Amino acid sequence: MDNNFKRELIIDNCRNPFHKKSMNEDDFIKANTHNESCIDNIDLYVKLKDGIIEDAYFDGEACAITTSATSIMLKNIIGKTPEEARTLMNEYYKMLNEENYDSSKLGEFNVYQDISKQPNRKKCAILPFQTLEKTFKIYESENK
Amino acid sequence: MNREDFLMYKNNPNLIYLDNGATTFKPKCVIDAILEYYTKYTANSHRGDYDISLKVDELYEDTREVVRKFINAKSSKEIIFTKGTTDSLNIIVFSFMRYYLQKDDEVLITKAEHASNVLPWFELEKEIGIKVKFIPLNENHEVTLDNIKKVVTPRTKVISLAYVTNVIGDIRPIKEISNYAHQNNILVCIDGAQSVPHMKTDVIDDDIDFLAFSGHKMLGPTGIGVLYAKLKYLELFKPLLYGGGMNSRFESTKEIEYKELPLRLEAGTSNIEGVLGLRSAILYLEKIGITKIHEYEQELRAYLIKGLKEIPNITVYNEFSKSGIVVFNINDIFAEDTSRFLNHYHICVRAGNHCTKMVKEEIGVKNTCRVSLYLYNTKEELDKLIEVLKDNKKIFDVIL
Numbered sequence: 001m002d003n004n005f006k007r008e009l010i011i012d013n014c015r016n017p018f019h020k021k022s023m024n025e026d027d028f029i030k031a032n033t034h035n036e037s038c039i040d041n042i043d044l045y046v047k048l049k050d051g052i053i054e055d056a057y058f059d060g061e062a063c064a065i066t067t068s069a070t071s072i073m074l075k076n077i078i079g080k081t082p083e084e085a086r087t088l089m090n091e092y093y094k095m096l097n098e099e100n101y102d103s104s105k106l107g108e109f110n111v112y113q114d115i116s117k118q119p120n121r122k123k124c125a126i127l128p129f130q131t132l133e134k135t136f137k138i139y140e141s142e143n144k
Numbered sequence: 145m146n147r148e149d150f151l152m153y154k155n156n157p158n159l160i161y162l163d164n165g166a167t168t169f170k171p172k173c174v175i176d177a178i179l180e181y182y183t184k185y186t187a188n189s190h191r192g193d194y195d196i197s198l199k200v201d202e203l204y205e206d207t208r209e210v211v212r213k214f215i216n217a218k219s220s221k222e223i224i225f226t227k228g229t230t231d232s233l234n235i236i237v238f239s240f241m242r243y244y245l246q247k248d249d250e251v252l253i254t255k256a257e258h259a260s261n262v263l264p265w266f267e268l269e270k271e272i273g274i275k276v277k278f279i280p281l282n283e284n285h286e287v288t289l290d291n292i293k294k295v296v297t298p299r300t301k302v303i304s305l306a307y308v309t310n311v312i313g314d315i316r317p318i319k320e321i322s323n324y325a326h327q328n329n330i331l332v333c334i335d336g337a338q339s340v341p342h343m344k345t346d347v348i349d350d351d352i353d354f355l356a357f358s359g360h361k362m363l364g365p366t367g368i369g370v371l372y373a374k375l376k377y378l379e380l381f382k383p384l385l386y387g388g389g390m391n392s393r394f395e396s397t398k399e400i401e402y403k404e405l406p407l408r409l410e411a412g413t414s415n416i417e418g419v420l421g422l423r424s425a426i427l428y429l430e431k432i433g434i435t436k437i438h439e440y441e442q443e444l445r446a447y448l449i450k451g452l453k454e455i456p457n458i459t460v461y462n463e464f465s466k467s468g469i470v471v472f473n474i475n476d477i478f479a480e481d482t483s484r485f486l487n488h489y490h491i492c493v494r495a496g497n498h499c500t501k502m503v504k505e506e507i508g509v510k511n512t513c514r515v516s517l518y519l520y521n522t523k524e525e526l527d528k529l530i531e532v533l534k535d536n537k538k539i540f541d542v543i544l
């Protein structure tokens with residue numbers, strides 16, 4: 001991916017984020033970023049039913065990387081199982097950690113391919129999945 | 145002013161450091177004072193009977209006198225060395241207020257206070273059932289005596305405020321407040337972290353009962369700070385630490401006698417390098433003149449505000465404050481993205497909520513960029529900042 005294209009995609013996901021709205025409804029599990037970051041403040045709302053992520057939204061204030069990565073994540077996980085989302089996450093983390101990874105599986109996430117060079121931004125890029133994992137933990141503890 | 149005294153500039157000639165509210169650079173004399181302690185007269189204090197130890201004692205106790213003069217306290221016994229503002233405020237709350245206050249007594253703070261002047265009170269509320277209440281701020285987010293009067297009740301026992309807040313940067317009318325407070329038997333506790341380094345402090349003229357401040361925000365080392373309290377209150381402080389240095393006698397029969405103030409509240413080997421570094425920092429500030437520093441910061445601030453106001457998509461949140469703090473955002477840009485953009489040009493500003501998480505309820509924005517000035521900053525540096533901010537259209541080209 002060329003740098004201009006990457007930048008445009010990130011900006012587009014910031015300016016026109018996917019599913020950005022609060023969903024304070026009972027069938028949505030809510031988790032916030034603030035344990036991991038004291039400045040990025042994103043609420044994630046995830047509706048899990050019969051082991052499938054039926055729907056998901058986010059809201060809040062965060063930097064360009066966190067906001068765009070959350071938008072891209074939501075585009076890619078709806079309709080999937082938590083296991084499938086984790087598989088995607090693992091592939092994504094491999095890229096961020098400069099390990100061998102399969103870029104064909106990562107779609108728009110490929111925009112973050114150079115983030116590993118900026119350690120302080122890596123934490124912004126993983127914040128959405130860390131928060132998603134919190135919602136899975138809540139779901140799993142409620143559905144044991 | 146005096147930039148040549150700061151080795152940070154020698155080693156980082158292009159650095160524009162505008163985060164003095166977080167911590168400050170150290171002049172060479174402070175670093176030398178610490179070096180001398182470790183190379184010429186390393187010894188413990190209040191112990192030895194030999195020359196180098198006596199030399200340390202002399203400088204250590206002279207620092208108390210230097211601090212006393214600097215804040216115009218009555219007696220050097222009223223000066224206790226601590227780790228910093230946070231430590232001092234916690235000692236005030238848990239060594240004194242915990243015993244002085246009773247269930248349902250009220251403590252007034254504001255939503256613009258730093259976490260260190262909030263959380264100890266919240267904990268004490270949980271522990272002994274005091275009530276922490278908020279003084280409403282006016283439309284410029286400032287404390288006024290009228291607003292204080294609105295929330296004072298017969299149960300109000302303490303008003304605890306930053307002299308200068310670290311986000312809005314307003315200078316509170318402390319003299320007026322303490323005058324009113326004392327007429328109503330209310331104690332006045334002041335967080336001086338952002339005021340003592342930048343303006344003349346006079347605990348007698350302002351009639352302050354308790355004051356906390358940090359060395360590292362006033363050109364001194366980290367890990368050293370000061371707790372000031374009027375002697376009649378300090379006498380009542382129950383030490384939080386017991387051990388060496390604070391006792392004069394103890395027997396197996398459990399008969400114990402503690403030392404007089406101030407040593408009773410300084411158990412254990414002190415941060416001696418910190419004390420000696422603080423001494424040098426204060427002497428340095430006094431040589432330049434704290435009022436002169438304050439005026440210079442005012443001049444820089446006015447210059448910066450004027451420049452920022454010429455940039456159409458920048459919002460300044462505290463145009464009228466009188467300290468060296470300016471908070472702003474580029475419209476529709478997250479503060480941390482702005483600070484990363486500036487970092488690209490070696491400009492250091494702080495983005496975030498600045499440890500005052502409740503202030504968002506006041507100014508309506510959660511995160512801001514903060515410029516906090518000090519004596520070594522220059523108009524040329526601010527020109528560079530303004531030039532970069534003017535060109536903010538390219539922020540994403542730079543940070544992404």
Ligand SMILES: Cc1ncc(COP(=O)(O)O)c(C=O)c1O
Binds near residue numbers: 229260
């Ligand atoms: C207003 C205010 N109070 C308290 C503190 C805490 O100071 P320290 O971290 O030195 O204890 C700060 C520093 O950030 C501050 O700005």
